[in-house]
Amino acid sequence: xxxxxxxxxxxxxxxxxxxxxxxxxxxxxxxxxxxxxxxxxxxxxxxxxxxxxxxxxxxxxxxxxxxxxxxxxxxxxxxxxxxxxxxxxxxxxxxxxxxxxxxxxxxxxxxxxxxxxxxxxxxxxxxxxxxxxxxxxxxxxxxxxxxxxxxxxxxxxxxxxxxxxxxxxxxxxxxxxxxxxxxxxxxxxxxxxxxxxxxxxxxxxxxxxxxxxxxxxxxxxxxxxxxxxxxxxxxxxxxxxxxxxxxxxxxxxxxxxxxxxxxxxxxxxxxxxxxxxxxxxxxxxxxx
Amino acid sequence: xxxxxxxxxxxxxxxxxxxxxxxxxxxxxxxxxxxxxxxxxxxxxxxxxxxxxxxxxxxxxxxxxxxxxxxxxxxxxxxxxxxxxxxxxxxxxxxxxxxxxxxxxxxxxxxxxxxxxxxxxxxxxxxxxxxxxxxxxxxxxxxxxxxxxxxxxxxxxxxxxxxxxxxxxxxxxxxxxxxxxxxxxxxxxxxxxxxxxxxxxxxxxxxxxxxxxxxxxxxxxxxxxxxxxxxxxxxxxxxxxxxxxxxxxxxxxxxxxxxxxxxxxxxxxxxxxxxxxxxxxxxxxxxx
Numbered sequence: 001x002x003x004x005x006x007x008x009x010x011x012x013x014x015x016x017x018x019x020x021x022x023x024x025x026x027x028x029x030x031x032x033x034x035x036x037x038x039x040x041x042x043x044x045x046x047x048x049x050x051x052x053x054x055x056x057x058x059x060x061x062x063x064x065x066x067x068x069x070x071x072x073x074x075x076x077x078x079x080x081x082x083x084x085x086x087x088x089x090x091x092x093x094x095x096x097x098x099x100x101x102x103x104x105x106x107x108x109x110x111x112x113x114x115x116x117x118x119x120x121x122x123x124x125x126x127x128x129x130x131x132x133x134x135x136x137x138x139x140x141x142x143x144x145x146x147x148x149x150x151x152x153x154x155x156x157x158x159x160x161x162x163x164x165x166x167x168x169x170x171x172x173x174x175x176x177x178x179x180x181x182x183x184x185x186x187x188x189x190x191x192x193x194x195x196x197x198x199x200x201x202x203x204x205x206x207x208x209x210x211x212x213x214x215x216x217x218x219x220x221x222x223x224x225x226x227x228x229x230x231x232x233x234x235x236x237x238x239x240x241x242x243x244x245x246x247x248x249x250x251x252x253x254x255x256x257x258x259x260x261x262x263x264x265x266x267x268x269x270x271x272x273x274x275x276x277x278x279x280x281x282x283x284x285x286x287x288x
Numbered sequence: 289x290x291x292x293x294x295x296x297x298x299x300x301x302x303x304x305x306x307x308x309x310x311x312x313x314x315x316x317x318x319x320x321x322x323x324x325x326x327x328x329x330x331x332x333x334x335x336x337x338x339x340x341x342x343x344x345x346x347x348x349x350x351x352x353x354x355x356x357x358x359x360x361x362x363x364x365x366x367x368x369x370x371x372x373x374x375x376x377x378x379x380x381x382x383x384x385x386x387x388x389x390x391x392x393x394x395x396x397x398x399x400x401x402x403x404x405x406x407x408x409x410x411x412x413x414x415x416x417x418x419x420x421x422x423x424x425x426x427x428x429x430x431x432x433x434x435x436x437x438x439x440x441x442x443x444x445x446x447x448x449x450x451x452x453x454x455x456x457x458x459x460x461x462x463x464x465x466x467x468x469x470x471x472x473x474x475x476x477x478x479x480x481x482x483x484x485x486x487x488x489x490x491x492x493x494x495x496x497x498x499x500x501x502x503x504x505x506x507x508x509x510x511x512x513x514x515x516x517x518x519x520x521x522x523x524x525x526x527x528x529x530x531x532x533x534x535x536x537x538x539x540x541x542x543x544x545x546x547x548x549x550x551x552x553x554x555x556x557x558x559x560x561x562x563x564x565x566x567x568x569x570x571x572x573x574x575x576x
Contacts, residue, residue: 114427114429129427130423131419131420131421131423131424131426131427131429132419132420132423133419133423134422134423134424134426134427135418135419135420135421135422135423135424135425135426136419136422136423137423137426138419138422138423138425138426138463138467138468138471139402139417139419139422139463139467140463141402141419164486165486165487165488167488167489173474173477175426175427175428178474179426179427179471179474180426182470182474182482183426183467183471186461186466186467186470186482186484189461189484189486190486191481191482191483191484191486191487191488191493192481192482193479193480193481193482193493194470194474194479194480194481195479196474196477196479198452198453198477198478198479199453199479200453200455200479201455204496205479205481208492
């Protein structure tokens with residue numbers, strides 16, 4: 001990442017924006033404590049020993065610390081049964097002192113993720129993956145929605161990117177980014193195309209995009225000849241080679257044509273976590 | 289509509305296909321009665337005096353009669369309160385002899401439709417509008433889903449239209465057709481573009497579509513110069529002028545270029561109703 005990127009007017013600086021969001025959350029958390037004696041809290045569950053999962057949860061706990069949210073963790077062994085996990089979720093659902101619940105994905109193969117998501121109280125659904133919240137998203141009631149696309153929407157709004165009537169291309173059609181992202185954009189009256197690994201002519205779509213949002217995990221999938229001048233590029237992809245982290249966009253070259261672009265790291269990642277903080281705050285505010 | 293359209297190989301004959309579906313439903317209904325003494329039943333609710341609503345519900349009741357599903361109706365006065373309506377929904381939820389519940393839309397303005405949909409038992413949600421069912425659709429678990437897009441999927445499959453990797457354009461982004469339709473197509477790995485009234489260059493999208501699905505209610509919005517040779521056209525629109533009914537597609541001209549096309553009437557409409565019958569059957573089967 002280039003030095004001094006914060007001052008590059010082309011860069012959507014996810015770190016700065018997430019600091020701003022966290023600062024807003026922090027003062028609202030303080031207000032909840034002072035006025036209502038409510039301290040927002042997040043309970044996280046990790047099953048098994050996946051180092052990436054542990055790292056992500058650690059980042060989330062650190063964010064909680066920064067904004068004054070209480071974070072408690074539950075590390076369960078790899079051989080935890082689905083019933084045991086659901087039992088824990090139910091006990092967290094029933095605890096008044098817990099406002100947000102987050103089950104870190106992926107879960108071990110013997111556990112059905114969607115069955116577990118379904119058991120989280122929709123009002124404590126910090127990640128926005130409960131079907132009821134997903135369905136409300138689809139019909140335009142965005143309450144708790146997946147954090148990555150929500151963070152991206154926040155960035156687009158913050159950087160005054162016009163959505164209504166714009167031509168947006170989303171690359172990737174996952175349940176956690178692509179499909180909810182497309183839905184949020186449709187709810188705001190963008191024209192939305194969703195491409196993915198089955199798309200026969202990706203270039204034909206991307207070259208016409210006013211806004212291009214990529215979440216595939218394929219290193220540098222998007223080259224500069226695939227975008228038009230002035231495009232806004234959001235890179236929600238991440239892949240690792242050794243210690244190096246890459247996005248889905250060939251940043252240095254695509255940046256030449258883009259009017260705005262997110263770096264990796266320091267773009268979408270921090271926004272996802274800041275959005276999670278907003279969700280836990282909202283869950284706690286619902287208790288007033 | 290031309291005489292003898294059933295024999296035109298370009299026509300997706302919604303009436304014939306819906307008869308086939310209803311015949312399958314009918315024999316399964318009989319089986320449920322014979323083996324389990326369960327007679328599937330649908331309870332419909334209309335609030336107010338909208339003639340179109342009454343007509344649609346009548347068509348649904350007739351379909352129930354054809355397949356052996358018991359249909360009961362509830363006609364409530366225009367000044368029914370939201371609480372009264374929800375009370376009726378709750379009473380139907382708790383009745384073991386009712387398997388499907390359908391609240392005909394639109395509801396009077398003083399009633400929040402989404403709040404009412406939310407109160408229907410998701411397992412009796414014949415229309416597939418409950419947020420939980422919508423959310424399951426979004427994450428790829430299609431159980432009870434909106435009947436019009438589901439009926440369209442059935443037609444595409446029946447006519448062996450390849451979905452995976454195809455370029456599909458959906459025109460219209462409503463909660464009942466456009467958004468769930470796009471989601472179903474993404475779940476089947478089509479590349480999907482969703483256009484609507486805010487789209488600045490509709491033609492640029494439609495000319496590249498392998499499959500074009502239109503649900504806007506704008507008479508003859510789609511002209512033949514907007515489609516490519518060989519396109520599959522699905523017209524889910526309907527508008528009325530006097531006694532005449534029009535689709536969203538300039539049928540006679542577009543048909544010249546299409547490889548398959550649905551007429552209006554006799555295309556998507558009957559498929560919607562046949563899908564509703566499948567849903568009521570499925571709700572009853574879940575009781576076994």
